[in-house]
Amino acid sequence: MTDLNRMIAGLGLGVAMTVGALAPAVAQETIKVGVLHSLSGTMAISETTLKDTVLFLIDEQNKKGGLLGKQLEPVVVDPASDWPLFAEKARELIAVNGVAAVFGCWTSVSRKSVLPVFEELNSILFYPVQYEGEESQRNVFYTGAAPNQQAIPAVDYLMENEGVERWVLAGTDYVYPQTTNKILEAYLASKGVAPEDIMINYTPFGQSDWQTIVTDIKNFGSAGKKTAVVSTINGDANVPFYKELANQGVKAEDIPVIAFSVGEEELAGFDTTPLVGHLAAWNYFQSVETPENEAFIAAWQEYTKNADRVTNDPMEATVIGFNLWVQAVEKAGTTDTDAVLDAIIGLKTPNLTGGVAEMLPNHHITKPVLIGEIQDDGQFEVVSETDPVGGDAWSDYLPEDVNITADWTAPISCGNYNTATKTCGGVASAM
Amino acid sequence: MPVIKPFAILMLLLGLAFAANTPSLAQAPDAELSTLVDALGPGSFKDRTAAIDALTQTGDPRVVPVFETLAAGDLYMVKTSGKVVFIAKSGAEQALTDPVTNADLDTAAKSDLDKVKVNNSLRRTLRTAIGQLTLLSPNDSVRLAAAQSILRDADPDSLELLESAIANETDPTIKATMITARAIIILKLDATSLEQKRAAVPLVAAIGGRDALAQLSAALASAPDELKLTIQSNIDGLARDQAAWDVAQNVWYGISLGSVLLLAAIGLAITFGVMGVINMAHGEMVMLGAYTTFAVQETIRQNAPGLFDYSLAIALPLAFLITALVGIAIERGVIRWLYGRALETLLATWGISLILQQAVRSLFGPTNRQVGNPTWMSGGFELGGISITYSRLWIVVFAAVIFFALLLVLKRTALGLQMRAVTQNRRMASAMGIRTPFVDAMTFGLGSGIAGLAGVALSQIDNVSPNLGQGYIIDSFMVVVFGGVGNLWGTLVGAMTLGIANKFLEPYAGAVLGKIIILVLIILFIQRRPRGLFALKGRSIEA
Numbered sequence: 001m002t003d004l005n006r007m008i009a010g011l012g013l014g015v016a017m018t019v020g021a022l023a024p025a026v027a028q029e030t031i032k033v034g035v036l037h038s039l040s041g042t043m044a045i046s047e048t049t050l051k052d053t054v055l056f057l058i059d060e061q062n063k064k065g066g067l068l069g070k071q072l073e074p075v076v077v078d079p080a081s082d083w084p085l086f087a088e089k090a091r092e093l094i095a096v097n098g099v100a101a102v103f104g105c106w107t108s109v110s111r112k113s114v115l116p117v118f119e120e121l122n123s124i125l126f127y128p129v130q131y132e133g134e135e136s137q138r139n140v141f142y143t144g145a146a147p148n149q150q151a152i153p154a155v156d157y158l159m160e161n162e163g164v165e166r167w168v169l170a171g172t173d174y175v176y177p178q179t180t181n182k183i184l185e186a187y188l189a190s191k192g193v194a195p196e197d198i199m200i201n202y203t204p205f206g207q208s209d210w211q212t213i214v215t216d217i218k219n220f221g222s223a224g225k226k227t228a229v230v231s232t233i234n235g236d237a238n239v240p241f242y243k244e245l246a247n248q249g250v251k252a253e254d255i256p257v258i259a260f261s262v263g264e265e266e267l268a269g270f271d272t273t274p275l276v277g278h279l280a281a282w283n284y285f286q287s288v289e290t291p292e293n294e295a296f297i298a299a300w301q302e303y304t305k306n307a308d309r310v311t312n313d314p315m316e317a318t319v320i321g322f323n324l325w326v327q328a329v330e331k332a333g334t335t336d337t338d339a340v341l342d343a344i345i346g347l348k349t350p351n352l353t354g355g356v357a358e359m360l361p362n363h364h365i366t367k368p369v370l371i372g373e374i375q376d377d378g379q380f381e382v383v384s385e386t387d388p389v390g391g392d393a394w395s396d397y398l399p400e401d402v403n404i405t406a407d408w409t410a411p412i413s414c415g416n417y418n419t420a421t422k423t424c425g426g427v428a429s430a431m
Numbered sequence: 432m433p434v435i436k437p438f439a440i441l442m443l444l445l446g447l448a449f450a451a452n453t454p455s456l457a458q459a460p461d462a463e464l465s466t467l468v469d470a471l472g473p474g475s476f477k478d479r480t481a482a483i484d485a486l487t488q489t490g491d492p493r494v495v496p497v498f499e500t501l502a503a504g505d506l507y508m509v510k511t512s513g514k515v516v517f518i519a520k521s522g523a524e525q526a527l528t529d530p531v532t533n534a535d536l537d538t539a540a541k542s543d544l545d546k547v548k549v550n551n552s553l554r555r556t557l558r559t560a561i562g563q564l565t566l567l568s569p570n571d572s573v574r575l576a577a578a579q580s581i582l583r584d585a586d587p588d589s590l591e592l593l594e595s596a597i598a599n600e601t602d603p604t605i606k607a608t609m610i611t612a613r614a615i616i617i618l619k620l621d622a623t624s625l626e627q628k629r630a631a632v633p634l635v636a637a638i639g640g641r642d643a644l645a646q647l648s649a650a651l652a653s654a655p656d657e658l659k660l661t662i663q664s665n666i667d668g669l670a671r672d673q674a675a676w677d678v679a680q681n682v683w684y685g686i687s688l689g690s691v692l693l694l695a696a697i698g699l700a701i702t703f704g705v706m707g708v709i710n711m712a713h714g715e716m717v718m719l720g721a722y723t724t725f726a727v728q729e730t731i732r733q734n735a736p737g738l739f740d741y742s743l744a745i746a747l748p749l750a751f752l753i754t755a756l757v758g759i760a761i762e763r764g765v766i767r768w769l770y771g772r773a774l775e776t777l778l779a780t781w782g783i784s785l786i787l788q789q790a791v792r793s794l795f796g797p798t799n800r801q802v803g804n805p806t807w808m809s810g811g812f813e814l815g816g817i818s819i820t821y822s823r824l825w826i827v828v829f830a831a832v833i834f835f836a837l838l839l840v841l842k843r844t845a846l847g848l849q850m851r852a853v854t855q856n857r858r859m860a861s862a863m864g865i866r867t868p869f870v871d872a873m874t875f876g877l878g879s880g881i882a883g884l885a886g887v888a889l890s891q892i893d894n895v896s897p898n899l900g901q902g903y904i905i906d907s908f909m910v911v912v913f914g915g916v917g918n919l920w921g922t923l924v925g926a927m928t929l930g931i932a933n934k935f936l937e938p939y940a941g942a943v944l945g946k947i948i949i950l951v952l953i954i955l956f957i958q959r960r961p962r963g964l965f966a967l968k969g970r971s972i973e974a
Contacts, residue, residue, distance in 0.1 A: 277554060
């Protein structure tokens with residue numbers, strides 16, 4: 001371990017010396033930006049796209065003349081879908097490479113693993129994926145959706161437009177679905193849904209035999225009340241799940257399924273004709289027709305030299321996070337962490353769906369909530385769009401969190417502040 | 432100028448038929464109808480629902496194709512004029528057709544057109560509307576479809592129409608469907624009399640299954656008190672039937688899961704069970720079989736799309752050959768040096784499995800590959816209260832065929848005889864003139880080939896990804912150990928027992944806990960009977 005560290009340090013020294021030697025020739029200092037996304041292992045499918053997105057954004061920014069008169073320089077590392085390795089690589093980016101900010105992480109567990117590193121070394125992380133909430137950390141900006149920006153509006157849509165009275169909450173057995181379902185259960189109870197009208201079902205990662213569960217859903221749906229499935233099923237397991245729904249003839253008109261983790265990329269794998277009408281809730285869809293989005297897709301496809309390259313929600317979150325960071329650095333006039341942390345609160349940037357994303361004091365952003373129906377070409381048709389909603393770090397529907405709020409501006413400056421007792425519960429999250 | 436197409440004439444005839452049947456349904460003037468159709472374009476989903484209702488009110492048969500196109504999501508609006516049109520691709524442009532007069536209009540670029548959006552509730556509204564508009568159609572099958580869609584949604588507004596349709600109906604099947612639909616509506620409405628409702632209850636209960644249960648449960652809340660008891664007893668009766676069917680359903684699901692386990696494990700029953708090689712690369716043989724199916728389907732898609740339904744039949748021998756060859760190569764290259772050294776074999780084959788996974792990942796990419804279901808493997812049917820999907824049914828059949836074919840090879844062929852001889856007593860077999868190295872290679876090839884066949888079947892129900900095999904390796908070992916090492920019948924019984932036990936536990940314990948309970952039960956069982964269900968007796972085990 002010490003040997004390894006020494007080696008990394010040595011390597012860093014070597015790199016620093018090389019850079020030092022080259023500096024006069026380049027005659028310009030660069031601002032380094034860290035990219036912490038898995039490029040191998042199970043998460044590589046999703047995260048590689050985000051690495052490309054950051055490189056694309058840096059390229060665009062450099063064409064515009066860089067930042068503070070300096071060029072941006074990406075530093076890409078590969079944490080290999082290995083959660084403890086995320087912490088090591090984050091440390092390497094900050095301590096050895098001296099990056100000004102890091103864009104990275106996908107799964108909640110990888111984010112949790114790097115939190116202490118960012119706190120200790122006082123750097124900045126932009127996290128671009130929808131997550132379960134219940135967290136707000138001084139050094140992290142959450143540009144993906146909190147549960148109130150995805151799950152709750154999705155349930156509202158089904159209640160109002162489809163008249164759903166009975167709910168199946170189906171998810172993969174890990175932290176994001178469990179926490180989301182806990183919040184949804186409390187929310188549905190507050191809307192007067194009886195406990196016997198809620199069925200909760202968890203399955204292991206990679207579940208492939210969905211026969212019993214789909215039959216259970218059909219049985220649950222035959223109680224004379226309109227039934228819907230809220231799916232937090234993640235990853236691979238979705239394909240056999242949707243196949244089984246189609247084979248057993250569960251139609252979207254009868255029992256609609258609304259998913260929070262199924263996007264354009266997941267649907268690229270199979271024929272969606274039997275699934276037309278099933279839903280997904282996100283803050284962005286590739287099919288949104290705005291000039292900003294069309295320009296972005298065109299520039300992205302040109303950069304990647306692939307006219308079929310799809311875009312998705314976490315990509316948009318990365319774009320928003322990057323633009324906010326650029327603005328904050330320009331406002332602060334420096335890349336110094338504390339100055340940027342102060343400067344970024346309240347900044348606004350246009351998102352790709354025609355609205356405005358604002359960085360809130362709780363380090364979450366405002367986002368519109370879009371509900372899309374699956375089409376036979378694997379894209380989504382937007383059937384509902386809300387005004388931008390502010391991300392809520394601590395859910396209002398969990399009894400233990402009602403009085404908890406996050407506010408990183410003076411005088412509170414706390415991610416876990418109890419408004420009743422006026423105390424700060426801890427600098428990081430409660431978990 | 433408007434071109435009259437055969438379709439338009441048909442619609443006209445339909446319209447006449449309508450006019451003859453029901454004087455209230457008339458054909459609206461073109462201009463009026465066009466305005467109503469154009470109202471579908473702009474506004475929110477609520478506006479569109481109102482526009483659909485207005486169109487349904489006209490009763491004009493020309494509305495039906497508009498509705499059908501809209502429900503399919505193929506109706507478009509011209510951005511500049513707001514006119515709603517049918518489109519058909521013609522070159523780079525879209526050829527536009529007037530939905531009311533069927534006149535050809537200009538062409539337009541796709542970017543000048545807005546799709547008229549539909550959502551689930553609109554699709555339901557359209558289904559009912561189409562049902563109402565075609566309920567009096569002279570065509571039997573159209574009328575039956577209309578009656579069925581009214582039955583599904585049971586919109587109370589359809590009652591009057593339904594009454595007149597029932598009065599005119601001559602076909603007994605269609606009439607029965609209509610009467611059932613009427614019964615459901617009667618139960619829904621408050622205005623209908625108690626006698627009408629009382630008569631309706633048994634009709635609805637006669638639908639049977641979940642549908643009847645859903646309708647009666649919904650009716651129970653609003654029913655008059657005198658009727659509640661009758662409805663409740665009907666619900667109880669249906670629920671009892673349903674519970675009985677659920678048991679049968681679970682048995683079927685258990686057999687289906689058991690046959691998947693059997694397929695995955697049967698190759699291992701040869702390599703591990705008969706030869707005693709702990710082959711950790713077994714799952715990767717299954718994965719290779721699945722990727723062979725993918726490669727075959729891709730080739731067919733590009734060269735001969737008409738053969739797609741035969742893709743599995745073509746993939747089967749290829750998958751067997753490829754995986755058998757890979758298996759023989761592994762046996763000749765690695766395993767034969769390690770006979771009798773279990774731990775080294777385990778590590779070496781595990782290494783091979785990683786190499787194979789990474790090779791496939793580099794060759795085909797890390798993402799899931801799409802393997803399509805041929806039409807004869809898509810969908811499902813209901814057998815009484817059991818829903819059976821074709822893909823699972825064929826896999827059960829396939830597993831049974833493979834099992835008995837393998838049994839035949841082992842018991843009735845020369846190679847099978849030699850295999851058994853070599854595994855029972857290698858030196859004696861060798862002394863009798865059997866080429867033991869050749870038999871070893873063939874046995875391992877056979878086991879691997881069968882794993883490849885399993886891969887073809889599993890590609891139909893699971894994700895085809897480089898990790899496919901890992902999901903099955905533990906289950907396969909579990910089945911072989913539980914069933915008894917070295918006994919094919921044991922593998923069969925073991926797979927079915929585990930499958931059925933799993934499916935009976937799942938509804939009560941959930942999928943996660945169910946798996947844990949099964950594992951604990953197996954551990955306890957192995958404690959009592961270390962050699963599994965069907966232990967081989969004799970010297971071979973100790974050797």
